[in-house]
Amino acid sequence: MIATVATVAFLGLEARPVEVQCQLVSGLPNFIVVGLADKAVAESRERVRNAIAAIGLSLPPKRITVNLSPADLPKEGSHYDLPIALALLAAMGVIDAEHVSEHLVVGELGLDGRIAPVPGVLLAALYAAARDLTLICPASQGTEAAWAGSDGVLAAPDLLGLINHLKGGTILPRPAPGEAEPPRHGPDLRQVKGQETAKRALEIAAAGGHNLLMSGPPGSGKSLMASCLPGILPPLTPAEALEVSMVASVAGTLSAGRISQSRPYRAPHHSASMAALVGGGLRVKPGEVSLAHLGVLFLDELPEFQRAVLDSLRQPLETGEVSVARANAHVTFPARVQLVAAMNPCRCGHIADPALACSRAPRCAADYQAKLSGPLLDRIDLHVEVAAVTAADLVLPPAAEGTAEVAARVAAARGLQTARSAATGGARTNAELEGDALETIAMPDETGRALLAQAAAAMKLSARGYTRVLRVARTIADLAGADRVGRLHVAEALSYRRRAPVN
Structure with missing residues (x-):
């Protein structure tokens, strides 16, 4: 038998x-x-x-x-x-x-x-x-x-x-679904002193799901602003929560059957290996980029990561999934993440301050930034220079706007994107727009197109960079409640592009 x-x-x-x-x-x-x-x-x-x-x-x-x-x-x-x-x-x-x-x-x-x-x-x-x-x-x-x-x-x-x-001797009770954890919030954005430009970029990144890189001296608030991002993002929808929980279940991190409504926020140390970041190992497991699916992957001290490890993120950032190929298995994990990174402009971090900069300035800045490949930086939509916080900023009272006010504007912009997605069956966020949907939804008016064409030639934008400017401009228009992308929206989006190539 x-x-x-x-x-x-x-x-x-x-x-x-x-x-x-x-x-x-x-x-x-x-x-x-x-x-x-x-x-x-x-x-x-x-x-x-x-x-x-x-x-x-x-x-x-x-x-x-x-x-x-x-x-x-x-x-x-x-x-x-x-x-x-x-x-x-x-x-x-x-x-x-x-x-x-x-x-x-x-x-x-x-x-x-x-x-x-x-x-x-x-x-x-x-x-x-x-x-x-x-x-x-x-x-x-x-x-x-x-x-x-x-x-x-x-x-x-x-x-x-x-x-x-x-055998029918006893009856096991039927289990009920676990509790759904309410969204968790990090620090309030009111704790950030000054940095209005960086906070504006953070709001745009949250509204459209865009990748963000903050560069500035130590202690300027880059990590603090990144930790404020989960509170700005809208909670997961039930379908998204189930999708995120499936990844956590495979990884063995879903405890007590509790499904969270908070978007994942993963912040691996810069010593992380390639298998830890994108997945792999003897028994292939999802990496940090998959555990952060539909959430935020925060990489602090970006140039301190191994270059090969960072370049392994290029495919997931472009396609929204990561394929791990091994001799005995070919496994694909979802990886639709929002990358938020922070870095010092040089190894000492004070290239802009002659009194604190090291003796190798400005050569040390070029060497330090050369650890990041151009193709990786081209996949980052928003590049922001974060200035040092002055003593005058530190003694100021808390800002009038905090996480709740910014989150309300982000939720309104995401609502517009959700409505468009429901009508067209397309991307969930502006960061995922491509093809005909990008041309239809994000193409600016005549004055905006003229500015974009001029800037694309002057800044030597790649096709990817051109597309990402359109996506960011559409998000800025959504935050303003505008139906059509205009010249001002394109101009602000262009201001966040990286200007000098990294060798």
Whole structure:
């Protein structure tokens, strides 16, 4: 007799079907797992053996073969423990094989029979709901699985309780969806002294989802303004929150099934590796650029990152997704992020102040900025020079406008973009406009086109730079409530472009 149990393998945010087949045949007692399994799956034999022993059963003295089909699909992770155990119990006749085949199963087993949490339960629940299967998952992740919108979720605390439910002895309660966390806000923008130009650029970046680079001396408020950005951004829509939670589920960072309405804000240290930033590793996991999907990726001290690591962001910033290619897998993760970066103009940071600048100025500034490639900088829409904060600025009272006032204007501009997106089925934000939608929505009037053509020639804008100026100008027009992009909007957008190329 061959017993089968359905489970899934995860490739990026895609759940692939896997059938766990178990057969008991006469021969020397042995327990083998085949089907391109990694170390964690191969070790499941001992966890399954001890978990079954913990509930008072012993394995029959036969040759036990577990096949994970399809055999050419890599199997990684400990979530195969529970489906292997149920397939084995079905083959032994402990539970009904036909009944258990109607379920999709994920979960890790402890030696005492407890079912431990595993990454990817939300993806498995969505896959099961789409195919009218009942999902069996760890009890601690039942609230996470319930977000899939299906009533068919069994959240089992341990193997014995699950067996009793499948045999009809007890009934496991249906889990309810976890709580949705309210949006979290960082510091208030009123804490920023001066820096009106930088705050204006921050508002434009938030309104259109544009990339922003702030350059200025140490202590000028660059990191503080970046930390204020989450409070300015509108909360996630329910569909966006589910999309973000799917990435967190695969990464194993979705705790207690709580889905947040806040946009992700990730700020990795400049020592981060390429795999940490864009994803990868032996078992391919999403990197910081994917964990910040539909949110903000803040890179402080930008030139201190390795150049190859920064250049690996060029594809995600352009396409909104990152493809990690390995010999045994090709995985794609979403990466629609808003890049916000901060840097000093030189290594000492005081190139503009002769009293504080180092003896190598201005050569040190050119060497320091040369760590950033031109193609990466060309993908940044807004470049802002942040001046040092003076003593006169520090003694001023808090600004009249704070996060709440700026957030209201950003929400109004985003509302215009959402309405256009609903009408055309196009981009969610102005930063995603392209093709015919860009020509239709962002093309300025006659005077604006004349200024843009003149500036494109004088500033030697690339085609990408030209497109990004149009997107920023459309956002500035949205903040002003204008139906058409005008000359003033184009002029302000041009003022934020990088002027001097970096060698």
